[in-house]
Amino acid sequence: MVSPVLRLCMRYRVTGLSSGTGQKSPALFHKFITKRYVEFNFSPEKPCEGKGETSRMNLCQAINSALHTTLVNDPTAVVFGEDVAFGGVFRCTLDLQKRFGKDRVFNSPLCEQGIVGFGIGCAVAGTTAVAEVQFADYIFPAFDQLVNEAAKYRYRSGNQFDCGKLTVRAAWGAVGHGSLYHSQSPESFFAHAAGLKIVIPRGPIKAKGLLLACIQDKDPCIFFEPKVLYRAAVEDVPVKEYTLPLGKADVLVEGDAVTLIGWGTEVHILKEVADMAKEQLKVQCEVIDLVTINPWDVETVCNSVKKTGRVIVAHEAPLTGGFASEITAVIQEECFLHLEAPVQRVTGFDTPFPHVFEPFYLPDKWRCFDAVKKTLTY
Amino acid sequence: MALQRCTKHLFNNVRVCTSLIQSMKMCSGGSTSVNPKPDADTPIFPGVQSQWAESLELIHPHSYNKFPVYRVMDRNGCILNPSEEPQLESEFVERMYRTMILLNTMDTVLYESQRQGRISFYMTTFGEEATLIGSAAALAYNDLVYAQYRETGVLLWRGFSVDQFVSQCFGNCEDEGKGRQMPVHYGSKNHHFVTISSPLTTQLPQAVGSAYAYKLANNGRCVIAYFGEGAASEGDAHAAFNFAATLNCPVIFFCRNNGYAISTPTHEQYRGDGIAGHGPGYGITTVRVDGNDTLAVYQVTKASREYAVKENRPVLIEAMTYRLGHHSTSDDSSAYRSLAEVKEWGSLDSPISRLRQYLALKGWWDDAKERSWKEETRKMVVNSLTRAEKVLKPDWKEMFHDVYYDMPAQLS
Numbered sequence: 001m002v003s004p005v006l007r008l009c010m011r012y013r014v015t016g017l018s019s020g021t022g023q024k025s026p027a028l029f030h031k032f033i034t035k036r037y038v039e040f041n042f043s044p045e046k047p048c049e050g051k052g053e054t055s056r057m058n059l060c061q062a063i064n065s066a067l068h069t070t071l072v073n074d075p076t077a078v079v080f081g082e083d084v085a086f087g088g089v090f091r092c093t094l095d096l097q098k099r100f101g102k103d104r105v106f107n108s109p110l111c112e113q114g115i116v117g118f119g120i121g122c123a124v125a126g127t128t129a130v131a132e133v134q135f136a137d138y139i140f141p142a143f144d145q146l147v148n149e150a151a152k153y154r155y156r157s158g159n160q161f162d163c164g165k166l167t168v169r170a171a172w173g174a175v176g177h178g179s180l181y182h183s184q185s186p187e188s189f190f191a192h193a194a195g196l197k198i199v200i201p202r203g204p205i206k207a208k209g210l211l212l213a214c215i216q217d218k219d220p221c222i223f224f225e226p227k228v229l230y231r232a233a234v235e236d237v238p239v240k241e242y243t244l245p246l247g248k249a250d251v252l253v254e255g256d257a258v259t260l261i262g263w264g265t266e267v268h269i270l271k272e273v274a275d276m277a278k279e280q281l282k283v284q285c286e287v288i289d290l291v292t293i294n295p296w297d298v299e300t301v302c303n304s305v306k307k308t309g310r311v312i313v314a315h316e317a318p319l320t321g322g323f324a325s326e327i328t329a330v331i332q333e334e335c336f337l338h339l340e341a342p343v344q345r346v347t348g349f350d351t352p353f354p355h356v357f358e359p360f361y362l363p364d365k366w367r368c369f370d371a372v373k374k375t376l377t378y
Numbered sequence: 379m380a381l382q383r384c385t386k387h388l389f390n391n392v393r394v395c396t397s398l399i400q401s402m403k404m405c406s407g408g409s410t411s412v413n414p415k416p417d418a419d420t421p422i423f424p425g426v427q428s429q430w431a432e433s434l435e436l437i438h439p440h441s442y443n444k445f446p447v448y449r450v451m452d453r454n455g456c457i458l459n460p461s462e463e464p465q466l467e468s469e470f471v472e473r474m475y476r477t478m479i480l481l482n483t484m485d486t487v488l489y490e491s492q493r494q495g496r497i498s499f500y501m502t503t504f505g506e507e508a509t510l511i512g513s514a515a516a517l518a519y520n521d522l523v524y525a526q527y528r529e530t531g532v533l534l535w536r537g538f539s540v541d542q543f544v545s546q547c548f549g550n551c552e553d554e555g556k557g558r559q560m561p562v563h564y565g566s567k568n569h570h571f572v573t574i575s576s577p578l579t580t581q582l583p584q585a586v587g588s589a590y591a592y593k594l595a596n597n598g599r600c601v602i603a604y605f606g607e608g609a610a611s612e613g614d615a616h617a618a619f620n621f622a623a624t625l626n627c628p629v630i631f632f633c634r635n636n637g638y639a640i641s642t643p644t645h646e647q648y649r650g651d652g653i654a655g656h657g658p659g660y661g662i663t664t665v666r667v668d669g670n671d672t673l674a675v676y677q678v679t680k681a682s683r684e685y686a687v688k689e690n691r692p693v694l695i696e697a698m699t700y701r702l703g704h705h706s707t708s709d710d711s712s713a714y715r716s717l718a719e720v721k722e723w724g725s726l727d728s729p730i731s732r733l734r735q736y737l738a739l740k741g742w743w744d745d746a747k748e749r750s751w752k753e754e755t756r757k758m759v760v761n762s763l764t765r766a767e768k769v770l771k772p773d774w775k776e777m778f779h780d781v782y783y784d785m786p787a788q789l790s
Binding site for chain 1: 586592601618782
């Protein structure tokens, strides 16, 4: 196994941030770690066909549109969480209280276990509940309510009671300066709790359709919103209501050389890596957005792997116990004889999410590209 | 201190704390902005409506009067204040009593059956029969119940049959929970009794959410959440109290303070005035009741229900009682409390014998009825047990159903 330090050194060579002699330049190092943004290029979807009128929306506005649509179409629906009333700290719930009133769109006290427990209770009593947890980093006080309660409600009651009308939204992932507690990607913690659905969109069009699907789904869903995309990602989003399938991965770029799997922001990095591979290595990579972390689309992933024989799974969350590990395990079970190289995981390191070292921590295009080269030459 | 005056005044009315209700109404006006009034010499901080103090005073817990324990009967079943006696029909009180006896019998037989290895686990409600039957009888049949695990009597009052209880304990194919949970984790949609889960206190914020849903639906129903004094130490209790108060939810928090959380006695569980003492701090209308007095429990639950539904506000009831049984069949309480203590409580303050004496004083019950009902209930439960044991277990495929609404590819 390559040590994290060695990987960083390799990255220096790729990016040219080290001097020609191989010695690190303190000035360049300083410049690199003082940036305050996540390095990726958002790759917008093509406008949807057959879904009627569209409007330019960023991811934040697409979320707002989905919530607005829900509140119009479902008279029982309520939207709540910390600071939701004035529009939310990310402005996703902007103007909803003005339009739908204080009974349906409201602030909760500052208590995540309360927010989720309350949401479960709403759902049990037949109300559509959309709860906001301000940052995925702060969802852990609600871990018990999500893992022991929401996930098991239908099962333990013999299908007499369920909380399928609950959707928990949370801002997720790296943002460039979020440090330990405004950056985390905790999806794999929840993937271990059968009964929950975990969904992560890669852009505004997906966000609206998937959030509406989560809200209408008969199982409790956790909807992680890549917060770096809230404003950076803009697309022509259908104005009317539409849903996109849960549990279905998207093949965004077809190819035969290497399968690149990611979700959320990482999808855009992988698309860029596919471009780099095409240009520099003259190979065509296949890029898959997993979309739903659990229950995940094994079929789409395995069909791709059987075609390419080489796989890279990338996510921002740490390596050990990350969801890439689960995907990797299934791939070796299902596609062993098709594999030409070991499955590679390109992920955050097994450290807390660091502040000034964020550029080193993230599985950026250079680390992913390096993995592509390695898997091709294995 | 005005707060002390308020608290003292509060205790003049034992049943429902009217002055507190008034003060809470003032505090829960829902204003979203704070308008300082420079001319009025009062504190203008957004966080509190209070008054200035020009001399330093630390407010100690003992500065407050403790919540009194409301009761209707003395330990011999005699009514203490005739105006507080609920005017219940003889059939109704007799049904309460019969249900308590049936509960007692079911507990005895199922406890023994666990000891014989026939079921895997059991939890008795010995000593707490009045808290369960008294409260259940005061609710509307469709008020939603969130139980902790020692509320078998509530479900029994609502008509869940002995066969249904026993089938759940065996996890046979007649168990509504399809054999997935340990014994006593009952649940019944038909009886508006949400399926019990083992984690403590998780049911409290959920009850608040359901109450909020009922408020928006304007359906005249309320929600009751049962929990123990130990469970009140969990963070979810704080969450639930605070959410219920701030979001104006028609929910009754019913605390069974039975003296022990498994082995931990109350003096190692909290320092304040029990669980009732939390109520005013959260802005919740609160009452403490003698949990061994069925009629008193009935009265406070009835008044709390009326208040919760009418005002869309939460109520906290603390019912003082004593857990006569072990925590569960996995516990031997003689390791942390003396048998003499348990015996003394059983003879000194039995909720069942107290209601029986009330019935006898009314001329509604006698020894012959007692013998005959006890015999009948024992036969009922034993027959049910013998039958349930032979009923097949659920289809093995039930292990994989209901994880999700639709079975995912990984399971199918």
